[in-house]
Amino acid sequence: MTAIGREDEDGGGFRISLVLVAYLVLAAIVMAVIAWLFLGREDTTSRRTLATPRVTVPLTVRGPSVPVSSAVYSIDGKTMEAKSSDAKAGGATPKDEAQEAAAQPAMTRPEGALDKAPDPELLEETPAGNLPAISTDGRQPWQFYARPFPDKDTRPRISVVLATMGLSRTATEAAIKQLPPQISLSFASYAEKLDEWIDQARLGGHEVLLDLPMEPANFPRSDPGPYTLLTTLSINENLDRLDWVMARASGYVGFTTFQGSRFVTSDELLRPVLDVLKQRGLMFLDSRSTSRSLAAAAAADIGVPRALNNRFIDGENTRAAIDRKLGELELIARATGFAVGIGQSYPVTIERLAVWAEALDAKGFALAPISALVNKQSFR
Template sequence: MRLPKPNIRLPRLPQLFKKRREGGDPDDPLNEAESGGPPPDDLERGLDDEPAPRKKGRWKRVASAALTTLLAVAVIGGAGGLVGWLMVNAEHTESLREIQRPQLTVDILDEGEEPEPNSSAAAPRSKAEADGAAADGEGQGPADKESGGDGSPAKDGEGEGPSAVADGAPADGVTLTPVDPALMEVRDEGRLPIIAVDGRQPWSTYARPFNVDDTRPWVAVLVTNLGLSQRETDAAIQLLPGAVTLSFSPYAEDLEAWLEAARSAGHEVFIDLPLEPLDFPRDDPGPSTLLTSLSTADNLNRLEWVLGRAPGYVGVTTWMGSQFTTVEDAMMPVLEGLKERGLMIVDSRGSSRSIATELASSIQLPRAFNNRFLDSTPSISSIDRALADLETVAQEQRVAIGIARSLPVSIDRIQRWAGTLERKGLILAPVSAIADRQRLR
């Protein structure tokens, strides 16, 4: 006997799961509340090959994870690059920011000294008086002097140039060797320094005399970028002790007269050598800057232009050069050119990565290097702290060199500081005396 087939219809499992997810019948045995959890994922996938919404959810999670990873890599890489850039350029950037920050300099009067009358109080009151004053050259500010008073460039001998050349012996009685024609070569580029037939070299001949047997620690100061401002250059020449070394810009007008005025006051002199900085051309040392992108011949031509500007100097100071002084292929021919002409080099170390001093030592070129920038922050307290640091270096290493710019506040603080060295057991030395005496790092 055949039994009849049971007439039972079972619901499709995918629909049942869908109903359960949508909050279906609570009596359903497959409901989460009764069963203690959702049905196994493998059962659902096996019965209906993963629904589209679940696929989209998975791809969203994958995309989100990938995007998060990329963002993390970008952030970490950017942070690493920033840290590396700061390690290399932070010191240079900080110095540039301080230089570019507007400064207000106020002259400090000595006790009993009367201030100069206000310039506006003495101004002519009528057009006729103003015309007369202009004809006499009165009433012109620094900008008028530099432009000739009418907006045009100053002509030779007008506005800029030494206001007075020291007469007779310097205040401290130390005189320098006069400029010697035997140490000059006349070329189209000017009068270039050379080693004399008898072996005398410009760097040692024009150096300021100094007692090298003095056993006290030696501390030297080099003031740079002189000759571009008559007021600051006059102040440096006339107010600073003769043992302070002065370095002049090759772009200064009447450079030969400036050098003669400084030497007559007892200062040995250097020339600023403009070299490529890291941020060139945004920061440009001038039209004759030596560049890593130029050929060796072009750079040597620019070097000869700088060296031929005027005679009587001891050597050159690297001016900027935070890029150029780190490239051996560019720097070495320049150093060899200086050695052939019997000069000295002072590495200002605009970059902590400069190799100029090490390269100079390798070819026995007389060299010295900067231990402290004295006015990176041009304020009284900051300069005084830097000078105190320089004293510490001199006491620890027996010799030290500090470099300052030709700022009024720098000149004033150095002048006052120099008068304290005797009682501190230190001696102010010219930069040439420290040649080859500093320990390499």
């Protein structure tokens, strides 16, 4: 009993020791946490910085989408990368842009240059960014940003559009400077600093479009990028992606289909896209990547300003092959009054186009911007 009694008497001191130990352990934990916060903060911040995308593109609230800091896509299995522009991602306000523009030295625009874009009356502020819009007085972007062309010119018209511009600085600058201004330029929607490229193109007198990436038949082997319109997505998801592409820049007349040999065969998915283009006053160039394309017929039915490609001029990018395709455009224009060709910004394409264009007038043809062929071609 005594032993048990002594144990009871000594129990108070034992409990005090336990409390003291607990306090010491707690203090050690607190000190360790404080040390980790101070010593590990720099490493944690570095990891967060590396994990954070460099560019955040604002998206529409219509539905979820995929933010990118750089667009990676592939054509026929060849991987390509085009960095996104940070022009619209840094939160710049119209006031900031106006102040920056005012700080730039005045520049004399050469003869034949198109006006600097955009016109604020032709923009709508949306959660996705500034989108093209028909002005309150009825002006439409496809007409306002078009290169003037005399409609009374009755000569057979040929329009050539170079697509995927803006991915190569050398090729893009060569096309802007070396080709006649009647040749239209369609820029890749993933290209960096699109607004700057468009201003340079318009300064050179070139009418501008944007490539609209659409699902090809061999997707995903050929992948037009993270904002491609896909047959596996809902209508709203595709319209979210369309908004992203439209918000990439301003001053363009409309869109050229980029790839899309599967998407353009779906009337159900095409029509909502074309409806948006009509509502925003944009034109649509069907590249006709497949003979089964329903795009031109759907655009005509909806009333979208439209044109359609007759020949890819540099599918085989040799001088002889390109010259042959340009000759075919002449035959089509002579027979029907209108012809459209689409090419890429290959050095050989630019070279042959420049030579061909010089002789076109003497042959009795009119080299025209793509807007001058809107609703002129038969697609039946």
